[in-house]
Amino acid sequence: MEEHGVKEQGALRRTLSARDLIVYGLLFIGPLAPVGVFGVLDAKSNGAVALVYVVATIAMAFTAISYAQMSRVVPEAGSVFAYASAGLGAGAGFLAGWLVMLDYLLIPSVAYLFSGIALHALFPAVPAWAFTALAFAVTTALNVSGVRLAARVGLVVLLAEVTVLAVFVVMAVAVLVGEGPARPWLSPFTGVGGTTVAAVIGAVSVAVLSFLGFDAIASFAEETSGDSRQVGRAVLLCLGVAGALFAVQTYLAGVLDPVPPAELAAHPAAQGTAFYDVTGVAVSPWLATLMKIAKAVGPAFAAMAAVAAAGRLLYG
Template sequence: MTTAKPGAAQPGASDSGEETLGSFGYAQELKRSLSLTDLVVYGLVFMVPIAPFTIFGVVFNGSKGMVALTYLIGLVAMLFTALSYREMSRAFPIAGSVYAYAGRGINDKVGFLAGWAILLDYLLIPTLLYVMSAAALTSLVPAVPQWAWVIVFVLVNTVVNFLGIESTARLNRLFLFGELVVLALFVGFGLAAVARGENGARFTLDPLLKPELLTPGLIFGALSIAVLSFLGFDGISTLSEEVRGGGRRLVGRATILALCLVAGLFVVQTYVAALLVPGRESFPDGDATNSAFYDIAWIAGGGWLKVTVAVAAALATGIANSLVAQAATSRLLFSMARDRKLPRFLAHVHPTRRTPERAILFVAAISLVLGLFFTGQIDLLSSLVNFGALFSFLMLHVAVFVHFRLRNRSTRWHLHILAPALGFLIIGSVLVNADTRAKIGGLAWLAVGAVVLVFYTRSGRGADLKLED
C-alpha cells in the first residue's frame, strides 16, 4: 500500500477523521469518541500520578535526597521526546505510535523494527504491573496467593477493554480521581506534619537542591532514573484513530499536557515526603528502601494513611495502569496486523463495539501466561520493558529528522533538528548505561524481530509504508 504525501500536511489541512485515514489508505474502523480530556486522563493514568509511592526510596538514594529535582530533570529530558511525538502525531494521525511514525517517516522496515522494539515494552508492561501489584497486595492479604491476584487483574481489565474505548475512558476518570484523592490526603497530612515538626521536619529547599552534593555524576544518575519514571505518555499516540474529529492536533497537545501535569504531581509529593525525613541522604538497602514512602506516610498520618497509600499504589498499577497499557498494546498490534506485519487475525475489529477484540484477548492471554511465569521477578521485567521503550524512542527522533528536515526541508530547526538531536542523545545515554540484562534481552528480542522482518520481506507480505517522493 503506497500512500500519497499526507505526512507533509501543514496546520490548516482537513482534520476529518475519515478523510485523514483515507489519505493513508485506511478505512475508519475504530470508534471516534475521545476528547482532549480523555486523552490527558489516559496519559496520566498510564504514567500513574502516584508512581513515586513505589519507587521513592530508590530515587531518594540515587539523588541523595534531591528527589523533587530528579523529577524536574526528568521532565526537561522527556520534553524533547514528547515534542517528537507531537510533531509525528500531527504528520501521521494514525494508530500504531512509533511503529507508524518510523514506518512513514523513514521506511517500513525501520518502522517494523521500531514497532517490534516497543512491543517488548507494551507486551511486558501489563505483566510487570500485575506482578508488582500482586506482590503488594499479598503482603497486605497473605492468605491470597500472588497468582490469584494476577488472574483477577487480567480478567477485570480484559472485560473493560473488550466493552469499548468509552468504558475504558470512564473507568480511567474514576481511577484518576481516586489517585488524586489519596495524593491530596498524603500532601495535606504531610504538610501539616512538617508544620508540627514531626520527625524533626522543617520547610526547606533541600529536596529541590543541595548545592554541596550536586555533581555531574549525580545529575546523570538522576536523569537515568527520572526518564524511566515517565514512560507511558507515549501510549496516548496509540489512540489517534479514536479521537473525535480526526485529532491531528489533540494527540500531540495531550501528550505534552499530560507529561507536564504528572511531573508537577511527582515534584509536589516527593518534595513533601523528603521534608519528613530531614538530614537523610539514603535509606538502607532492602525493605527499608522499598517501603520508604509508606513509612513516611505513617509519620505524616499514622497507620491508616500508610495502608491507604499502599493499597492505592497496588490498585493504581494492577488495574488502572495495566488497563490503559492493555489498550495501548492492543492498538499497536492492530496497526501492525492491519499492515500485514503481524498475523492478520489481530486486525479484526468488533462490528458493534468497534474495538480490536482479538488483539485485546491476545494481550490478555500473553499477560496471564507471563504474569504467572514471572511472579516475583520484578527487576528482570522492568529492565526488559525499559529497553523496548528507549530503543523505540531513538527511532522516533531519527524519524522526525528524516521526515521533516531531509524529506520536507523544514526550516523549523528547533523542532525538527535541535529537539530530536537532544532527545536522541539523552535517550541514547540512558540506554547505553542500562542494566546489562536489559541490553542482552533487548538485543535478543531485536534479533528475533530482524528474522521475522526477513521472513515477511521475502514472502512479499506487508504494506509498503514509504511515502512517495
C-alpha cells in the same frame, strides 16, 4: 471513517475526548509512580529528589514535543510504527513497531503480577495468583467492552489515586506547618548538604522510568474526537501534570524524611519502602496503608491502558 452515522468496516470509532486521552496517559504512568523509587532517588541524589523530577520532566519534554509533532503529521494508530515507517521506511517501521510492542506486552505482565503480589501482602488470606487473575479478568473485560467505557472506569480509578495523593499533600503540609521539616526546606532541590551534577543525572536516569507510558496516548490517534493536534496537546499536558505531581509529592516527602540520604544509601533494603515509612512515621500510619492499596490496584489499570495501546499498535 464514519458518514451519516455509518462506520466504515474495520475503522475505529472517534469517541475519545482530550480528557479521555489524558486519563489514559496518567493511568498508564500512575500519579503515585515516584512512591516506589523515592528511596532509591533520595540515596542517589543525596536528597535532591524534587530537583531530579524537575530535570527528568524537562528531559522527557523533548520526547513529548517530538510525539506531538509526529502525531500531527502522521495521525495514525500505529504510533512509533507509523512514524518510523513514514520517516525512515517500512523496514525501520517494522522493527520499531515490534520493539515498542515488547514494551506494551512486558509492562502489563509485570504490572498484573505486581498487583497480585501487593494485594496478597495486604490480604494474606487470598493467594497472589487469585488477585492477579482477577485484575487481568476485570481490565480485559473493560477493554473488550470498548474504549469509551474503559476510559470512564479509568477516570474513576485515576481520581481515586489523585485523591489519595491530595490527602497526603494536605496532611503533609499540615505537619510541616505544625511541626516543621525534618530536613532543610530547600534540600529536595539542593540536596542535604549539597549534591553534584553527576548524582542528579544518575538519579534522573532512574526517575524517567516513572514517566513510562505517556507515549501510549499517540496510539489512540484514530479514535480522537478532535483534530490532528488533539493527541499532541494531550501528550504535552499529560507530561506536565505528571511532572508537577511528582515534584510536589517528592518535595514533601523529602522535607519530612527524618532518615538521612547517606543512611538510605548504606541500607538499600530500606529504599523500596522509604516513602511509605516517611508517610507512616511523619504523617499517618493509615495513610501509608491507603497508599499501599492505591499502589497495588493502580498497576492493573496501567496494564489495561498498555494492553489497549498494544491493540492499537497491532491494528496500525
